[in-house]
Amino acid sequence: MTLTNTRFQDVREWDNAHFIHPWEGMPFLGENERTFVEGGEGIYVTTEAGDRLIDGPAGMWCVQVGYGNTEIAEAMAHQAREMAYFSPFNNANSAPARLAHEIAQRTSGDLNQVFFTTGGSTAVDSAVRFIKFRNNIMDRPEKKIVISRQKAYHGSTYLAASLSGKERDKGWLDQATHLTHFLPNVNPCQRAEGQSIEAFLDEKVADLESAILEIGSDKVAAFIAEPILCSGGVIVPPKGYHKRCLEVCHKHDVLYISDEVVTGFGRLGHWFASEDVFDIVPDIITCAKGMTSGYVPMGACIISDRLVADISGDKAKGATFSNGFTYSGHPVSAAAALKNMEIFERDGILEHVREITPVFESRLKALSDLPLVGDARGQGLLGCVDCAVDAKADDLEQDKNIGAMIDAHCQAQGLILRPIINMCVFSPPLIISETQIHDMYDIIDKSIRMTTDDLV
Numbered sequence: 475m476t477l478t479n480t481r482f483q484d485v486r487e488w489d490n491a492h493f494i495h496p497w498e499g500m501p502f503l504g505e506n507e508r509t510f511v512e513g514g515e516g517i518y519v520t521t522e523a524g525d526r527l528i529d530g531p532a533g534m535w536c537v538q539v540g541y542g543n544t545e546i547a548e549a550m551a552h553q554a555r556e557m558a559y560f561s562p563f564n565n566a567n568s569a570p571a572r573l574a575h576e577i578a579q580r581t582s583g584d585l586n587q588v589f590f591t592t593g594g595s596t597a598v599d600s601a602v603r604f605i606k607f608r609n610n611i612m613d614r615p616e617k618k619i620v621i622s623r624q625k626a627y628h629g630s631t632y633l634a635a636s637l638s639g640k641e642r643d644k645g646w647l648d649q650a651t652h653l654t655h656f657l658p659n660v661n662p663c664q665r666a667e668g669q670s671i672e673a674f675l676d677e678k679v680a681d682l683e684s685a686i687l688e689i690g691s692d693k694v695a696a697f698i699a700e701p702i703l704c705s706g707g708v709i710v711p712p713k714g715y716h717k718r719c720l721e722v723c724h725k726h727d728v729l730y731i732s733d734e735v736v737t738g739f740g741r742l743g744h745w746f747a748s749e750d751v752f753d754i755v756p757d758i759i760t761c762a763k764g765m766t767s768g769y770v771p772m773g774a775c776i777i778s779d780r781l782v783a784d785i786s787g788d789k790a791k792g793a794t795f796s797n798g799f800t801y802s803g804h805p806v807s808a809a810a811a812l813k814n815m816e817i818f819e820r821d822g823i824l825e826h827v828r829e830i831t832p833v834f835e836s837r838l839k840a841l842s843d844l845p846l847v848g849d850a851r852g853q854g855l856l857g858c859v860d861c862a863v864d865a866k867a868d869d870l871e872q873d874k875n876i877g878a879m880i881d882a883h884c885q886a887q888g889l890i891l892r893p894i895i896n897m898c899v900f901s902p903p904l905i906i907s908e909t910q911i912h913d914m915y916d917i918i919d920k921s922i923r924m925t926t927d928d929l930v
């Protein structure tokens with residue numbers, strides 16, 4: 475849709491007057507100058523002013539197959555015409571049933587039980603509620619604490635937000651602190667002076683085990699971890715971290731939830747990163763975002779058969795898992811997800827990501843040489859430039875806003891990034907070509923240099 479300037483001014487006013495955006499900055503409520511994005515094709519989006527920009531973050535880490543995909547749009551329209559919606563509580567529909575089957579085919583181990591949700595937060599919430607429900611049935615009602623990590627992001631429901639570890643987000647909202655415990659930062663870049671990466675890894679694994687022992691394994695229900703801490707600044711833990719943490723968890727009868735809301739559906743070149751990249755089979759995987767390439771909301775938690783078998787049939791004690799949503803397994807979302815998966819396979823998108831990852835990673839690494847950059851890190855098609863003035867300091871807590879300065883220069887040259895305080899993160903659509911990766915990095919490189927000039 476193209477808006478005329480006059481109409482567009484109205485829209486901006488309506489947005490400011492009535493739309494409370496996520497993470498709304500209350501001091502500026504009603505005075506925002508947000509960029510309106512009204513169209514898109516492939517890796518590009520078009521603003522209301524007609525500017526065409528590469529979408530560095532793929533929306534919000536989610537538009538895997540790019541914008542303007544008519545096949546997904548048609549699949550959704552077809553499903554809406556056939557059967558847009560019916561209650562999933564007592565009835566069924568073939569689209570989500572097929573999707574559950576397709577997902578179960580692509581997970582590892584016995585991760586075969588799919589519970590559909592409306593997004594990532596509700597997937598995390600449902601995973602944790604399931605675990606607590608299971609412990610109640612198994613006569614261990616005290617086993618309820620979930621261990622998370624500083625800088626983690628798990629969502630925005632009361633429970634998922636309580637499991638998120640970004641200090642800046644905790645200030646003004648209440649937290650269910652009695653249900654959670656947080657482990658210290660796992661960013662290898664911020665390890666102690668002279669500490670080897672192996673020693674840092676040992677320390678991080680020991681942090682988890684000590685926490686379980688201190689709280690008591692009879693009280694700790696689960697450990698939740700993103701394979702890569704994404705919103706926390708694309709923090710890649712040391713090699714072997716997840717495998718060793720899983721071993722610690724299972725040694726103490728603690729379940730492992732792998733939050734793959736960002737990493738699932740291709741971001742690291744595999745359906746799920748847990749097994750294929752990090753060599754673990756968790757007890758539960760949560761996913762959302764890339765599942766439908768962001769075309770329509772959907773999420774899921776994928777639970778091990780074993781966990782479900784422990785509390786079903788004769789062992790169920792008559793219990794009902796009273797958790798679910800009007801739109802659990804929405805047929806239109808399921809149709810979008812099925813088409814998305816079909817496109818992934820037909821077009822070899824996972825293989826493509828694996829092929830272009832070395833180019834993405836080598837251009838990312840080269841940014842570390844720029845004086846303003848404390849650390850340039852990432853994996854697969856996930857990248858972050860961290861311009862903390864002091865790379866060892868807590869980047870999320872330093873209000874220099876260098877990220878916004880870099881992003882402004884990038885936007886002027888045709889690229890959107892996602893600034894987070896002194897960092898910029900990016901995770902382009904998975905269909906990005908090698909040439910487009912170079913285009914993106916050329917702009918980032920130039921924008922960081924321009925920001926350096928601004929700061930002197």
Ligand code: PLP
Pocket residue numbers: 593594595596598627628629630700704705733734735736762763773
């Ligand atoms: N988990 C992770 C790892 C995320 O990055 C996010 C969102 O960015 C969520 C959960 C929450 O997902 P949603 O915003 O779809 O509720």
